[in-house]
Structures are given as structure tokens and as C-alpha cells.
Amino acid sequence: MSDIHARGIRIPVVDRAMILNRRRFLALSACALATPAAAGVRHRWQGVALGADVTLTVQGGNAAAAHAFFTEAARGLRSVERQFSLFLGSELRRLNAIGRLANPSADMLTVLKAAGRVHEATGGVFDPTVQPLWQARRFGQDESVAASLVGWRNVQIGPSEVRLTRPGMALTLNGIAQGFAADRLAEIAVRHHLADVLIDTGEARAVGASSWMARIEAPDGRVMRNLGLRNRALATSAAFGTQIGPGGNLPHIIGPQGQAPRWSLVSISAPHALLADALSTSAILMTRAEIDSALLAFPGTRIEAIIPL
Numbered sequence: 001m002s003d004i005h006a007r008g009i010r011i012p013v014v015d016r017a018m019i020l021n022r023r024r025f026l027a028l029s030a031c032a033l034a035t036p037a038a039a040g041v042r043h044r045w046q047g048v049a050l051g052a053d054v055t056l057t058v059q060g061g062n063a064a065a066a067h068a069f070f071t072e073a074a075r076g077l078r079s080v081e082r083q084f085s086l087f088l089g090s091e092l093r094r095l096n097a098i099g100r101l102a103n104p105s106a107d108m109l110t111v112l113k114a115a116g117r118v119h120e121a122t123g124g125v126f127d128p129t130v131q132p133l134w135q136a137r138r139f140g141q142d143e144s145v146a147a148s149l150v151g152w153r154n155v156q157i158g159p160s161e162v163r164l165t166r167p168g169m170a171l172t173l174n175g176i177a178q179g180f181a182a183d184r185l186a187e188i189a190v191r192h193h194l195a196d197v198l199i200d201t202g203e204a205r206a207v208g209a210s211s212w213m214a215r216i217e218a219p220d221g222r223v224m225r226n227l228g229l230r231n232r233a234l235a236t237s238a239a240f241g242t243q244i245g246p247g248g249n250l251p252h253i254i255g256p257q258g259q260a261p262r263w264s265l266v267s268i269s270a271p272h273a274l275l276a277d278a279l280s281t282s283a284i285l286m287t288r289a290e291i292d293s294a295l296l297a298f299p300g301t302r303i304e305a306i307i308p309l
Contacts, residue, residue, distance in 0.1 A: 045070040049077040050085060050178055052202035056185065059196035059210060069192040073185050080184060083107050084177035096131070096170040101162040111173060111180050111274070112157050118176070118278040119152050121297035123290065126282035127152050127256035129164075131172040134254060140246035143258065150256045175253075178202040179235060179277025186273075203235040203273040216267045216305045224267075224305040233273035234304065237280040238265045255285045262287065267305040268295075275301055 043058040043066035056073055058066040083091045083105055091108050095101040101108070118126040129150045136146035149169045156163040164171070182205040189197040189207045196208035206212045211228035218224050219238050227234075239261035242252040251261050266283040270276040275298055283291045288306070295301045 043067075043070075045073070047074060047077065049081055049181055049201060050174070052178055053200075054181075054202075055198075055200040057198040057200075058189075058194055059198075059208075061194055065192060065194065069189055069194055069197075072188050072192070076184050076188055077181060079107075080177065080181045084111065084173050084180070086172060086174070092171060092173060095162055095164065099164040099167065099169065103160060104162045107180070107184075108162070109157065109159065111176055112155070112162065114180075114274055115173070115176055115278065116152065116157070117297070118275070118282065118294075121294045122279075122282045122286065123294075124152065125255055125259070125285050125290075126175065126278055128171040128173055128175070129155060129169055130254060130256050131170040132168065133256070133258065134172065134244075134252075135170075137250060137254060138244045147258065152256075175281035176274055176278040179233065179273035179275070182233065182273035182277075198229075199273075201273070203233060203277045204229060205233045205273040206230055216265075218265060218307055224265075224307065227269075227304060229269070232269055232271060233276040234267065234269045235273065235276035235280040236265060236267035236305070237284050239263065239284050239309065253281060253284050259285045261285055261309060263306055264309045265305065265307040266291070266303065268301060269304050270298065270301040 041060070043063060045056045047054045054077060056070060058069065081088060081090065086092060091101055091105060115126065115128050127150065129152055132146040132149045133143060136143045149166055154165045154169060156165060178201045182199045182201040182203045185199045185201070186205045186207045194208065196210040198212045199205040199207065204214065206229040208231065211230040213226060214229045214234055215226050216224045216236055219240065237253065239251040239253055244250050244252050253261055261284045263284050266280050268276050268280040268283060270279065279294065279298070279301060286294070291303065
């Protein structure tokens, strides 16, 4: 056992399952499978980013190396917040407020271009311009005006400016930015030469030679599958993991044409968390044939679990 102090709170590191009881129904055990690193101590850091709990677990190594990683990771998460948060004074917030963002960061361009690729592969189902429609549904407002503002074709992306061409448009990157954050932290872990790391930003990313045991759970708590996660990402989206609307009974994932979920849960693994995040979010709204077709555009992606409504 090892302790890491995070944000003034003493976090005990113990061998127990980390169960995420929010929109992602995914349990990740803190136990690496039988590997040389499994005999070492474990270091853990916990925080919050983009509205989700973040847990970083380092298997093996010394406390100083883990602490250096955690320090840089915290800075990386603050940078992600400054870029993609729907609140604060982020780049995304400025873009939504005035309809344009001058000199977008390289990270913003990376995420928007990736969103465009997933949009194309999913036949338009993945569409970050759904934000006005989501807000209208959240507050029980007339959706007709909001629906007219949805359309990825009205987003212009360039190195000097990102522009929303219709007044009133707004983006949400909640279906891709958490995955991007996990990938960014994975890059930091590699730079620190850490052998085995598990990153949980709401999406999971394993780094290193060890296989981390992942348990995918249904919304009712049933274990759907156990699998080893090694140098790979896993995202699990649940249609009713969060509920919105005046009555608090509507699914939080909606399509650009108001599509309702087709699945209760979809879990997708991929080489990168950004892809797993975006694909699991959009897959909730797609037929099985459409999901299979979309995954063909991204080698190494696959469905790990799927539950009908």
C-alpha cells in the first residue's frame, strides 16, 4: 500500500474495484494481472475534470516518479478544462458565446477534426452541434428552433479560426473530450517512463505491459463481461446513466435529429480513448449494422458489450 496526497486529501491506495456510478457503467479493478509489475507498490491520485472523477493508478515504481507524473497530469487536466469545458472561460465557451474562435489551440483542432471523422463514419449521428437541442430538451422547451441550429456542416475549422456559421449554434464536446483527456494523460505517463498506469477520466486508458482487469456492468449491476485491458482504451456509455428533462426521466444522449437511444449500454474498446469515447456515445443511437459499419473506419476498434433497451 502507498499513499499519495492529492489536493490536500490523503488518498489511501487499496486493492478494490473502482465502480463508476455515473453515465459510464464501467468497473475497473485496481489489480494488474500476473505480471512482474504486479508485485510492486501502487500509487493513486484522484481529482475532477470536465465534470467527471479522475483516478490515476501507477503500478510499481517509486513514490517520487509517481508524484512527478501526478503533478504534470494535474497541469494537463487544467489545460483540458481551459480548452473544452462548457463552463469557465474555456476555448469552447468562447466559441459558443460569439460563434468564432480565433487562433484555436492545437488540441482544439485535433479534437474537432477527430469529431469530424467520427461524424462521417457514423453517418452524421455523432454531431457536437447537438448542444442547443440538448439544452432545449433538458429544460422542456420547444425544440423546433434548437433543431434548426444543429448541423456539423455549419462548423468551419481552420488553423486560424473556428467558426459556427449560424447564429445561436453551440458545440458540446462531452462525448469526446474525456477520451482526449485520457489520451493526453497517457502521453504524459509515457514521458515519465512509467511501466504500468491505469487512467480513468470517465473513459479508461491502460498504459504499459500489464493487463488491467476491466469489468463491464449493466445499469442494473449485472456483470456483463470481464476483460484484460492492456495498452488500450475502453469506454462504456449508458443511455440512462444520466437523465435530463423537467421530469428527470429522459436519456442524456440524443441524436442530431432528436434520435432516441436504441441500446441501454454500449461498451467499445479502441487503441485510443478519444475514439472509444466518441464511438460508444454515438453507438447508443445506432443500429447494430450501423455500428459495425462505423467501426470499420477505425482499425482496432471493437464492441465489448451491448445491451438492448
